[in-house]
Structures are given as structure tokens and as C-alpha cells.
Amino acid sequence: MPSESLAAAIARAGNPVDLLRNSQIRPHTFPVRPEFTNWRTEQRAWRESCALLDQSHHMTDLYISGPDALRLLQDVGVNSFADFGVDKAKQFVAVNDDGYLIGDAILFHLEDDLFDLVGHPMVLDWVQFHLESGEYDATTERDDNSYDREEGPPKVYRYELQGPTAVAVLEQATGAPLPATRFFQMADFTIAGHRVRGLRHGMAGQPGFELFGPWADGEAVLDALLAAGEEHGLVRAGAKAYSTANLESAWVPAPFPAIYSDDERSKAYREWLPAQAMGSLSGSLDSPDITDYYLTPYDVGYGRTIAFDHDFVGRAALERMAQEPSRTKVTLVWDSDDVTDAVGSLYRPGPGAKYIEMPKARYGLHHADAVLAGGGRVGISMDCGYLANDRLMVSLATVDAAHAEPGTEVTVLWGEDPNSAKPAVEQHVQREIRATVAPAPFVSFARGEYRTR
Template identity: 35%
Template sequence: MADTPQPPQMPQLPTFPHSPFVPYDPIVQFYECAAWAFGGDAEAWEYTGWRDETLASTTTASLHGHLNPSPTLRLTGPDALEFLSGVCVNSFANFRVGASRHAIMTDELGRVAAHGMLLRLAEDDFITYWLSPYLTYRLSHRPDLDVTAEDLTGQVFLFQLSGPRSLEVLEGAAQENLHDVRFLRHRTATVAGTEVRVIRIGMSGTLAYEVHGPVEQAIPVYEALMAAGEEYGIRRMGVQAYMCQHTQGGFGQAYYHFPLPWGEDEELAEFFAGLGFPPIGKFLRLHGSAGEDMARRYRSPYELGWGHMVRFDHDFVGRAALEREAAANARTMVTLVWNPEDIADVFLSQFRKGEEHPEMNMPNHFMYEVGDREHLQSLWADRVLAGGRDVGTSSGRCFSAHSGEMLSLATVETAVAAEGTEVVVVWGDPGTRQKEIRATVARFPYLVEPARNEHVDVSGIPSRFPARAAGTAPAGEARTANA
């Protein structure tokens, strides 16, 4: 009897590791694997489509879990606050337990070198997100201070829940009234049997919260939030839609709107190399009419619209440079609304052989390019003209499904920053068939409807759970009612 034919053996292909922070979803067709190439995991590019996902954050609720793992550093010790005050532009004169800050660090030239969230957990206990490893570098210069740093990267999760129904979703998952969590405040709650920390912050512009907890419970918490949001039409947010939030919400994002000046300091580069980082500044592929000029791509807090967070009531790295900039008031951040007819001409030009303008992806340009064997991170920035004169730099172009417009953030001369001012964005790399696109200076931040997070009066949002008694706090947590 002849041997039974065996089916051909399929070649064994390497499988990419799915993110341990969010559940695998079989409906996802495309994954962003840039992190995978560096030994990380694959993140969902889209779940239900970028339009659907971005609209959810202004109409119902969206859940984003692809910032994981977030660089997380916990600082403890009697000198922790003194150290933070010396490296952040923010004032901590009234920084109480239970409060949080969007902390900004600058270099000696006043350029943003790191920014992220800072939470005060106890008198001498702070946790930071996205400030390290630059924060660690600065700490290495202060051996005189009694500060202990603990790297929690990969040990904790961070989920972003945004949209007008986000509080209702969160309360449904926690089975608790959370109306007492005010803007930039935080406290603990329980979701899926796990103690988590709830913070009222967000980058979308709308009402939004973050939920933090131990990585071992990331997926149960994520699934509990999705289950609680089902009745409200909650959506998962993928990588492609995420950056649109930052532009329409007016919140500049590193390596989408601006780079960090990490490649010019040899001591910093050597420190990062010791942590296993690739050569800083060697991984960028620069696009846009701004060309190779890195100086115009960096940003100060004032140039990002964050000047109101700079306080000169303390000494910090970069203070002298920012004092000069504050006095000059020469440049500021605005939103630009691009002319739809000029945009249409860019698309129509693709059908005119030999007359094509540089392609304009929808809704935005991703940070990595197909077929790039060097795997460089692409960064776009375009010159802004007024009356034929170069007056600033535009970046973070995206199509807003909320307003139906092409938007970007631009740092421009204060003299042309008034709403309604007509400018021109030069589209395309130097040496290509560039296109001048008319644009109008608009309000910054652009997304003001529905109301922005800091202005939302949550007392008008219904709750199924009784309000917490005044002055009470979750078990094991210090009282933060007056934080």
C-alpha cells in the first residue's frame, strides 16, 4: 500500500508579538509594527476606521491603549520635589497630594526636551509618565539630593478614555460615582477587581480620563471598560487616528509636531547609549519644505502654546532663555485651516503625469514609511509664508473628521497670529514640485465643541451611583478632597 500523501509543509514564518496591554481583536486587518522591529509589539493600526474612531471622541467615547508601554519613573525621597522643581518649568508651589501636572522640561536653550504627566501620590512620592529617560539624565547630575528613582516601564498600563460619555463609561466599569475627580486630579477606584488610578486628563480636548494599573490586569480592565461602554457606542482607537486628536485638540506631540533636541549634546547621547538607546538624532528622515533645518523644527513651551505653564518663581534648566523669550513675545502657536481647493489640486495632480505634487496621505502621514530598510522615523514640517515672507513652521497636518477640514499646528510670528489672517503653507520637500496651499489662522486650541475637558461641568452628567460623602477617600489612600 502506498504511503498516504502528506500535505506540503508551510514555511515557518516569524510571528509578531501582539501587545500584552490590549486584547487581540480578530477584526483588525492592519497592524503598526514599527515597535516590533525594535523588539516591541504590534499595535492595531485601525479598528473600525480612522473616521469612526476620531468621531467617537467627540460624540460618544473612545478607548486608546497603544501608548503602552509608557516610560514610567517613580521618584521618592525628601528631596524629590526640590529635584522636580529644578528641572521643570512648572510651579509646584501649590502641588498637593492628589494633583497632577503636565510637566515640561527644557534644555539650556529653552527648547522642550521632555514633557509628560506628573502625579503626586504622597508627600514624598511622585510618579511620572514620558519624562524619562531625560528625567533620569537630569537626576544623574544631582547626586547631592536624597531621591530614589524606580523604573516602572512595562510594569504598569495606561489607558486613555475620551469623549462626552467617558465619565459614564468609567463609572459603569468601576461601579462607583467618580464625579468628584476634578480636572488634573486623581484618586483610586476598582475596575475588574483591580485597584486602578483614575486621572481626569486627556489629549483629545474633550472630557477625558486616564486609567492606570498593574500590567498583569491590563486586559481585564480594558475589557471591563469596553463592556461598560457598549451601550454608549464606545470605539477602540488605533494608532492612525490617535495623532489627529493631538492636532485638533491643540496639544503638540513629540516626533509628530516637533522633535526633541537630544542629538546635539554629546554627554546626553553618551548617557542614552548607556541605557541601550540608538544614536540620538540619527533615526529621523526629514520631510516638508522646512528641509534639513532642525533649529526651526524644535519648539519652546511658548511656541507650543504652553507659555501659561511657565513660572519664574523658581530656578530651572532653561529659565534664562525662556525669560528672554517671554519678554520678546515674538512667536506663538496657532491652528491653520488649509484651503480645500488647493488640497484638491494636490490630489488632482496625481492624474497629470509629470505634474504631480508630493502626495498627501489621509488623514495624516504616519511616522514610518513602507519599504524603508533603514527604518528611520519620518518627521514633516512645512514653511509658512505671509506676504511672501517666511513667518513660521507648520506641522502635524491631519484631516479632522469632526470639522471636515485639513488642520495643522503652526508656530508663527506673533504679528500674523490673529484669527482670520491669510497665510500660505509650502507643501512638499525641497527639490520637488512644491505647492503653495492657502491657509487661514484659526483659534487655538481648535476643538472647543463639545466643551473642553477643563470646562466641562460634570454635575450635569447623570450617574447611577450615589455621590461619595464629603471628605472620604478610598481605603488606603490619603484624603485628597481639597487637593
């Protein structure tokens, strides 16, 4: 029996906000071991030594091949593809016709006419839809994450080495000096007798490489990395610690996708997309207007990725937006006394505040808390969690320019009113959490140096 389309699910629920806020689809958890030691120690490793993070299971790969593979990506992506040769990668960003964000993923140029788009399914589905509804001489092979894969292991392993000693670990594992590799470019290594490809980048705002290769080689490569790391303080990081790495580097993992507009492309996409791909919406922002949850690339710091050197979906709208004020991506540092009081309410007669899970407090796939100042809403807080290295609860947010200066005081409205029917939502009352604006990325090294090393 065919699965229900997203369009049909919206029609059944009455509107997309009610459908998403009360969705019974739980947020995906990383299908890897939660902790190898404890998540506090594992967070510390990427600041002080080296953390090894297993990315093999929680991302989806969409392999795109054929003579028109690049043309498809150019038609959908806002990025420039000039000089995008083999062994390069980029953060691929897509928008709808009105210029609002669909999502982002990492695009690897593996071979001539062969690309791998890796990330959450939102933008991968959007690219797949355009391939199937357009005229492109290209094919795709999809390797779903281990949460959704019906059977068998992943096609490739992916290991992330992050931290000050990551280079030393990699050089010891390969037995050779590290080749000069620029940010977001790839190099080949030999580890345990196997060819390994490595992408130079950093998930936690620290120096690092993402290493990948055929799944069959993964265990031998992992053993060699662990052995090499013994002298350099390597710590394996589990799912709990890994889920917070983005808070330091300021990457928003699941921005709300702008797929609910009334244009013909969006309507056709909702008819094509299965309802189970939609995810859920959580947080204190509770507007009946779905567009209040939309973001532009400029709102989340992706303005630098936009290149008007080619035609793409949403170009005209982004050209207009580029001339208009936008929100600014910031880190919000939550007031520790207010957080402590909210957590403490669970130990007093209730109902208390919404449970703040540690270390990641998001309780829906797409999270949207209202950021308040001066009696009104000035932004959206999108992803929140605890940083053991700083002993702080923080969130990534986008706020009006007038409130984006570091040191500005705002308020995060925590919890839902009314309480939604999502499985992770218990009876609770909303709480105001004072917060202070800080830069994004929060870690000073990530803001300046690690891209240039």
C-alpha cells in the same frame, strides 16, 4: 559594543541638520491595532459618544523615586511644584539653558517620593541625564514603550475614555457616581474587583479619564469597560484615529528638542545620549542653522506652565523671553481644493506632490513645514492630519503674532526640496497649500469648557 553617541553621529554626518533630515530611523508607529472599525468612525466617537483609546504601548514611563526626586524635577522643570501633592498630575516642561524647548510629558505624583513621568523619550532622557550627572539621592526605573521594549509586557495598562458619554461609561463600570475630580487630579475606582487609578483630563479636547493599573489587571478592566460602554455608544479607537486626537486638543506631540546648542550642558548631553534616540526631521523647512527649528515654551502655548518661583535650568533666559514678542500657536485649516489637487497629482504624470498620508500626514518624528506670507517665512507647521468630523486637513503651527489672528491667510509649503534620504520620502516636488489661521484648540469645547468640568 557600546552604541554610538549622538555627538559621534553628528561628527560623522558633518552637522545635525544633515544627520536628522537623512536619518534612516523611521517614526514610531503606535504598536496597537490600527483600526477596530475604521478611523473615521472612531474619530466621530469622541465627539458624539465615547472612544476608548489604548495608551498602554506607545508611551515610555520613567519612575523616579527617593528623597531627592522632587528636587530633581524642580531643577529641570519650568513648572511650579507648590502644592503638588500625591494624586495630582501636571504637564511637565523642560528647556535648555537658552530657554528653548526640550519637550514635555505628563508627570504623575503617585506616592510620597514617587513620581511617574510619561511621554515621548525626549524629556525623559533629559531628566535621566540630569539625575546621572548630578548629585541626587534618587533612582529611576524605566519602562520603555512597546516599540522599544526588549521583552515582556508593559508595567501598567493605560486606557483613555474620551467623549460626552465617558462619565456615564465610567459610572456604569464602577457602579458608583463619579467622584468630584478636578482637571489633572486623580481618583481611585474599583472596576471588575480591581483598584484603578484615574487621571481627569482630555486628549481629544473632550471630557475624559485616563485609567491605569497593574498590567495583570488590564484585560479584566478592559472587558468591564467594554461591557459598560455597550449602552453608551462606546467605540474602540485604533492607532490611526488616536494619532489625530491631538489635532483637536492642540497638543504638539513631538516638538523639535533644542539639544544641539554649544553650551557645556548640551555638549555633555549629546555625548551621553545614544544616537538611536534622536529620531528624524521632516518637512519643507530646510535651514542649515539648527536653531531655526528651535521653539520656546511661549511659541507652543506653554507660557502658562512657567513659574518663576524656583530656580531651574533656563530660568534666566525665560525671564528675558517673557518680555519679548513670541510666536503664537494656531491651527491651520488647509485649503481643500489645494489638498485635493496635491493628492490628485499622484494620478497624473509625475513626479507629483509629496504623498499625504491619511489620517496623519507627518513623515518624520519631528516635522517642520515652512509657513509663508508676504514673500517670507512667518512660522512653522509642526503636525498635520485629517479630521473626519470636520472633513478638513489641518495642522498645528506656531506663527508670528502679526499673522495669528483667526481668518488670516497663509501658505504651507508641503514637501522637501531637495528630497531627503528618509525611507518615507519618495521622489516629489514641493507644493504650496493655502491655509487659513484658526484657533488652537480647534474644537470650541476644548478651548473653554472641558478643563472646568
